[in-house]
Amino acid sequence: MSRVIFHRPEDQPALASELAPGSAVRDARGRPLRDLRISVTDRCNFRCTYCMPREVFGSDHVFLPHSALLTFEEITRVADVALSQGVRKIRLTGGEPLLRKQIEVLVAMLARLRTPDGQPPDLTLTTNGTLLARKADALAQAGLTRVTVSLDALDDALFERMSDSGVPVATILSGIDAAARAGLGPVKINMVVRRGMNDGQILPMARHFRHSGHILRFIEYMDVGSTNGWRMDEVVTGAEIVRRIGDEFSLKPVQAQYRGEVAARWAYDDGAGEIGLITSVSQPFCGDCTRLRLSPEGRLFTCLFAEQGHDVRALLRSGAGDQALRDRLAGVWQGRGDRYSELRGQAHRDHKIEMSYIGG
Numbered sequence: 001m002s003r004v005i006f007h008r009p010e011d012q013p014a015l016a017s018e019l020a021p022g023s024a025v026r027d028a029r030g031r032p033l034r035d036l037r038i039s040v041t042d043r044c045n046f047r048c049t050y051c052m053p054r055e056v057f058g059s060d061h062v063f064l065p066h067s068a069l070l071t072f073e074e075i076t077r078v079a080d081v082a083l084s085q086g087v088r089k090i091r092l093t094g095g096e097p098l099l100r101k102q103i104e105v106l107v108a109m110l111a112r113l114r115t116p117d118g119q120p121p122d123l124t125l126t127t128n129g130t131l132l133a134r135k136a137d138a139l140a141q142a143g144l145t146r147v148t149v150s151l152d153a154l155d156d157a158l159f160e161r162m163s164d165s166g167v168p169v170a171t172i173l174s175g176i177d178a179a180a181r182a183g184l185g186p187v188k189i190n191m192v193v194r195r196g197m198n199d200g201q202i203l204p205m206a207r208h209f210r211h212s213g214h215i216l217r218f219i220e221y222m223d224v225g226s227t228n229g230w231r232m233d234e235v236v237t238g239a240e241i242v243r244r245i246g247d248e249f250s251l252k253p254v255q256a257q258y259r260g261e262v263a264a265r266w267a268y269d270d271g272a273g274e275i276g277l278i279t280s281v282s283q284p285f286c287g288d289c290t291r292l293r294l295s296p297e298g299r300l301f302t303c304l305f306a307e308q309g310h311d312v313r314a315l316l317r318s319g320a321g322d323q324a325l326r327d328r329l330a331g332v333w334q335g336r337g338d339r340y341s342e343l344r345g346q347a348h349r350d351h352k353i354e355m356s357y358i359g360g
């Protein structure tokens with residue numbers, strides 16, 4: 001008989017792998033700066049209905065001109081300064097990051113950076129997977145550590161409807177295989193679950209990725225941006241997802257590996273691998289949120305739900321030295337008090353930034 005043990009892995013105390021106190025700049029709520037998410041483009045070849053609905057991001061939508069984007073040198077400089085302030089993980093995102101020309105050159109530049117104690121950053125990328133089969137080897141050779149691939153359904157008709165793209169599921173699956181072969185594993189697969197849309201795919205996805213060596217992560221549908229018409233009743237909670245999978249396969253919780261790990265992890269009892277739950281809506285994790293986001297044209301955002309960013313491009317292009325950049329980053333982080341998901345419902349936002357602009 002199947003058995004599910006409910007237990008919140010994030011409730012465990014911070015683990016020893018966390019860096020010594022004082023080595024990272026801390027925000028107004030005491031949270032250290034650990035992660036930098038870099039959005040390298042606001043463009044995408046998909047029009048996922050929950051992220052870039054075509055009615056809003058149609059053929060007349062104006063994207064950022066290339067001259068507005070941070071150059072690879074500018075991005076690398078910000079990343080270098082961020083490492084000196086406590087960052088240990090860098091994730092490239094978008095829009096679709098593999099649409100940025102020669103992204104592997106940027107990966108190589110970032111992979112050469114070092115933390116103050118001489119360690120290379122953990123360097124990852126989130127992609128919709130369409131170009132991954134073509135790019136996986138070059139990304140791995142450039143020094144990328146791992147990839148996360150978004151995939152919301154295995155059913156072709158449903159996937160095409162959700163991504164509004166005409167791309168078959170097989171293209172994404174071959175991208176995932178190519179990434180694993182290139183050594184970019186374990187590959188994480190992100191599935192955003194929307195009730196009445198793709199929640200019928202929870203079990204087919206779970207069955208498909210058991211024994212694959214990839215980690216399937218279910219993401220609660222979030223009220224990011226202001227274009228997706230989000231409704232609470234479309235959210236399928238992580239607890240419900242664990243229950244549904246647990247009815248078929250026995251699951252047990254896995255310890256969080258480090259403070260700030262966003263996914264609650266569960267392993268199949270029979271050794272078929274593990275799944276993750278990202279419960280930003282039902283069980284917010286703002287208290288452990290250590291992420292700073294850099295937009296394509298050089299604005300820093302301290303929360304996915306922020307209304308305003310802090311420009312660093314002007315500083316970069318004014319010839320400012322590293323100390324001025326360090327002061328800017330530290331100042332932005334130290335002034336941070338965000339905890340939108342914990343306040344959801346009480347915290348009204350008029351102009352939330354779009355996910356396709358700032359990345360997941």
Ligand code: SAM
Binds near residue numbers: 093097128149190192
């Ligand atoms: N284009 C890339 C991709 O789709 O993987 C990277 C950028 S995308 C904005 C990053 C992640 O955000 C994806 O896994 C996507 O599914 C997720 N996402 C976008 N809109 C979301 C929403 N409303 N709720 C939850 N996750 C969302």
Ligand code: SF4
Binds near residue numbers: 044
């Ligand atoms: Fe593009 Fe990713 Fe947004 Fe889908 S979720 S529209 S693939 S940026």
Ligand code: SF4
Binds near residue numbers: 285286287291305
């Ligand atoms: Fe972090 Fe903001 Fe999300 Fe809370 S709502 S986890 S502070 S990004």
